[in-house]
Amino acid sequence: MPSHLAAHVALGVAIACEIAGTTFLQRSEQFTRFVPTLAMAACYAAAFYFLSLALRAMPLGIAYAIWSGVGVVLTAVIGATLFKQSLDLPALVGIGMIVGGVVVMQAFSATTGH
Template identity: 75%
Template structure:
């Protein structure tokens, strides 16, 4: 497996763990439910562990932008589907801009660890 694949796999795992942790944060009901609170902490710790592996091959700014951007989008999807939270037009436009920024960075930036 190439280092490129390992780097992106670590980044994907970090994102998935972050989204799971954030979902469990909502389910912990302000830390009043023990199991979701403990699971949340474990997922956040795992997210940072995998993030450190992505940082071995990609710059901090790129990793953090992709990690936080994708996490925002996926968390909004989870909120809408699992918790029935609604997003207004401005929120959807903002999320679209985040996705656009990630696409531009991945497609055209050499700082991501690959050549466009």
């Protein structure tokens, strides 16, 4: 597998682990529930491990921007669907801007390694 493809796969796994960790963070009820707290810690550790693998072939700024941006968007979606947390218009506009930034980086930036 080419290194840039492996980096993107590792970044995708890192994002999935970070989202799962954040979901378990909500389920941990401020660290009062042992199993969700343990799952959160494992997911965050895995997220940083896979992010470190992505950094073998991606610049830190690009990888972190994608990781955090996509993580914010998907976490907001999970919060709205799973936890019934509402998003107002400014939140939706901000999330749209994050998506736009990630798309611009991926489509037009030479530093993303595609």
